[in-house]
Amino acid sequence: MSKVKYYYDSETLSYRKIEPKKGKRIGLSLLFILGVMVTSVLFLIIYLNIPNLETPKEKAYKRELQNMELQYELLNRKMNQVVSVLEDLEERDDKIYRVYFEANPISPEQRKAGFGGINRYNDLEGYDNSKLIISTKKKLDQLSKRIVVHSKSLDEITALAENKDALLASIPAIQPVKNDDLKRTASGYGMRMDPIYRHRKMHNGMDFSAPTGTEVYATGDAVVKEIKRTRRSGGFGNLIILDHGFGIETYYAHLSDFNVRRNQKVSRGEVIGFVGNTGKSTGPHLHYEVRRNGRPVNPIDYYYNDLTTEDYNIMLNKASQENQSLD
Template sequence: MSKVKYYYDSETLSYRKIERKRGRKLRIFILSFLGMFLSGFLLLIVYLNLPAVQTPKELALKRELTNMQLQFELLNKKVEHAQAVLAEIEERDNNLYRVYFESNPIPEEQRRAGFGGVNRYKDLEGFDNSKLIINTSRNLDILTKQIVIQSKSLDEIANLAENKEKLLAAIPAIQPVKNEDLTRVASGYGYRRDPFTKARKFHHGMDFSAPRGTPVYASGDGVVSRADSRATGYGKHIVIDHGYGYESLYAHLYKYNTKPGAKVQRGDLIGFVGNTGRSQGPHLHYEVFKDGERINPMNFYYGSLTAEEFDEMLQTAQQENQSLD
């Protein structure tokens, strides 16, 4: 209950009651309402702009989040690089090591198999950077699985190697003419122009251009199965049976330094470059067979060439030029 207020009337020399004017209450009410409205409006503006007003702790957390995002992106790039390196190892495993040891290659679908069933990354969903985190986690899991598969494969290769030292010695793994004796690698394995007919035909070996009398060496351990000139086009030639399904042929020789039935080791001198048979100039025509099928000799030069020499030979051998036989 509001107090009654009085004022002193000097004319009547008495206290009179203060009568409140009717419009005063209304003005007070309106002013109060406007004050509350403006206060609420200001508070709303402040509330809406709170995200732009960050505390030192929030700024520190934001910087940490940005740094973590950068670290995840760098990790993702490292994983991708590791996958690329692993892919090269897998290719060598399938096309080199397992070929040498006559073991079946690991199927691509087995190496690249994903993770089925339950969503392994459900707990990582719903965040600002969920896509980046999930992608990195998935790549790491796949890389880990591929490494496990490759590790088991290399263990298997190691076990095979213990029992197949003879196979490694038998594989035709060196260049039959030394680099310092070469004029050039005249032609490689693949389609080439025939020097006589000029027609495009498949050349099943490699031609090493060298002066007449240049030494020719056995590319792997084995037994000489032929040393004659009875095969059409090859002239004087030698065939070495290396065992394990491998054979090598050396054609257009000038003369022999071995005979049929002789046991030879990799690097032994077996003959000399010549120009006999169907040949357009002194050179050695060299072929490699696996289970009776001619294969590219370039796949077997790991034993005598540096990486730079191999790369240079590969580029030369891939050129579709004219063969010498």
């Protein structure tokens, strides 16, 4: 508490209290406030310039950042483990399940394809840890896409498994003509000499020589997709196309006559037509093709209901000879 001061008034012959001037009081107050402010600023400058000194809030942010980086690292490790498991499942899918159910394998490009087009991660750029965050997000997106592709593959395999009995009955699994001694195997699948144009070209099926009128059999359960009748010199001549489902079709060309009608259901071993010499043919024979998803494949791979191992090797040797085809 400040001392109270007095002065002697000679006129009144008494002591009077000395009252401080109002302006001086305000000035002292302002001077005090200014001193406090200057002192505070000086202390703040000194505080902020102390080496390695962090505010409590900065320490909290730093701990959060370190924890985030740790969590991202753990997430990346877990994703690497998931990728390893997924790769094993994908390999089994392609080399076991899809082979067993005769489904086309899924290419690595299709499984691991990235995301093209615009930059999907531009909103994550511009931060100290952008590289880490974007890398993790990309890996997660790619993993998600691979899981979707694999899930669809499993759905397809499940559907094939449910239809396995129908698939086994539909697969072309016997020879299209009676050929117990295999002597009717005239020309196989591959590059062969064209009998008309005298140059090597791709022969997409197998030729079986047989007398006109020899019975031709459906090699698997199917529906008659097409019957084309023509005796002109070009093309397949009289032709039957069977649709076996599951992406499989068989072609029977150069026939002399038919024993089925369009859209008719036929069973393996059923007579569908007769050997002939129509179309681009140099003698009575059956030209037989197997096509999967629209592409010709080697028919010799589909005779497993009809041939012993020894017979298969004999036919394989006959069919692999680069001789002249009959069409």
